[in-house]
Amino acid sequence: MRLCAIDLACHRGGRDVFAGLNFSIASGQALTVTGRNGAGKSSLLRSIIGLVRIAGGRLVLEGGDPELTIAEQAHYLGHQDALKPALSVAENLRFWAAFLGAKTVDTHACLDAVGLADLADLPAAYLSAGQRRRLSIARLGAVKRPIWLLDEPASTLDVSAQQQLAELMRTHLDASGLILAATHGPIGLADAQELRLDDIAPVGVVDEERDGRSESSIPVSAAAIGRATHTSAAPSQPDGDQVRS
Amino acid sequence: MTLTELANPSRFLAFANRALPWLGGMTVIAFAFGLDMAMNAPNDYQQGATVKIMYLHVPSAWLGMLGWALMSVAALGTLVWRHPLADVAAKAAAPIGAAFTLLCLVTGSLWGRPEWGTYWVWDARLTSELVLFLLYLGVIALWRTVEDPSRAARAAAILTLVGAIDLPIIKFSVDWWNTLHQGSSVFRLGGSTIYPTILIPLLVMALAFTLLFATLHLAAMRNEILRRRVRTFRLMQASAAS
């Protein structure tokens, strides 16, 4: 399986967040997206799962399930934890597991993997920020999906919880999953490729007159996008690939 | 044992556990006597046996009002003296008071149907009693909505004190307005106007209802204290788990 972005562009609130973005990750690979605040890390992740409209370029998934969209094969761990304080820890996990399509789920094992097994019956309202984050991460283990899109996954985690997360990600990569993580610091994946959004030169204001999607309107194209770009040669598109554009 | 000593929740729990069997036993005995006397009391020459609804209706009306009065005192305890058990007492009293008020409304309706030809009229006594029931439900909803007990306690205390205005309105409604509901007959200037054959069973029933209220209230307070302990322990468990 391989996820490719070709010449991807994104506008939000009348300005270019990024443009001319290319990357490609294959099964078993991880890509960390770095950059200053507002560089478009979150927008990139959200555009992959269709929560932000893509202004230009394409997303291609090779070797995935042709019946499903990219979003339907992905886990998205956003800034918020998607937890209900009134439900217990186990209820929260069981709901997402069932909603995301797991037939059965071993709640105890999934909670144990993030160190929350002892708190299974507590209301999620009683959890600290780090514990909430870990509960949110537990759903990645509960339902198997090949693509993980993680937005600042380690931001509220302490050292041992970061190690647990790294372990989960390592297991996922070994099972030929792929990971795209927006992050400020290292997240414990030594061999991850890095995509620096800061390198994609100055963002300009979109000229309302022009069609934002045409090549020429993109202020500066992807000249240097870290190490990940060398794989960005536009892939051929056999039948069954999915394209979002 | 003084009120200050009882302020310690652990002491209160011990006291409640000792007192509850006695209170419960006394309630059962009082009801046995009261119901027996009420059943054997004379029927009314106009109303027949329907009049016996009164033995449930009047005490539950008193207890409904007593419940709010108790909550008002507890509200002062919360706001002025900051007594640690005051808000527990207030919270525990609300559902019980609401239940007695509802019982009063229901028994009144059942009596009204044969006597007045309708389940309900919008006269001052009935309406003010219904407003009391709504106030109870409002306080219960408030307790349930605010997660933190101490914050909920202060808000509920203010609401309770404001709502206490309804109590004298209920009491004097039959004197102030010309209502379909009959006037006061038990507690009034110049003495009761009820025959002792009816008054005595009524007072025994009132005692039984009061004991029932006390039993339920004490048990509910105990449960509320335990519930808060469970909450504290669970919060501690969550923070200890890192």
Added chain:
Amino acid sequence: MNPLGALLVRDMRLSIRVGGGALMGVLFFLVVVTLVPFAVGPDLALLKKIGPAILWLAALLASLLALDRLFATDHEDGSLDLLLMSRTPLELVVAVKGVAHWLTTGLPLIVAAPLIGLLLNLDPLAEGTLALTLLVGTPALTFIGLIGAAIAVALRRGGLLLAIIVLPLTVPVLIFGVAAANAAIVGPVPFGTPFTILCALTLASLVIGPFAAAAALRQEME
């Protein structure tokens, strides 16, 4: 459990646990009905005549209660992102949320309506008819409300906006709901005519509501 079943159970659990959902709706219903005799006077004959209209109006207001939070809470805690990218069609997700809301807010109103009707001196036939029209009509109110809830999802003062958007849309339901209840009680119009139209309105809103709400959510979130 399948995804939609899980969502139904979760939403019902939440509305029962958080602030006593069903209790709130019924309490609001009761308070609104209680206010009317204060406003129009305690004339039982008059109250009996306008009773169905009062109860319908109160049910309309009560069923919009908490509807503005239906998608807003999911939006605020990030759940809505996951609902939007789900394999289950968004229209079905929205419909299931509507069903859960109706079961916890609308259904208790219908159970309470006959009791509250006693306060307005309604007779048993009127009580039964009224409960029947509410049973058929309140799902329409909820599902029309879904559209407003979806449009107001990201707004801080969504509650007021929701009422302004939704109340005009519910006018037909109110007209035929009250007409059906009155037809059965006082005549002379046959009960069947307005009642059939009420059924049609509900069926139509069961379809239009989820599609419009899902479309609004997709637009809002992009």
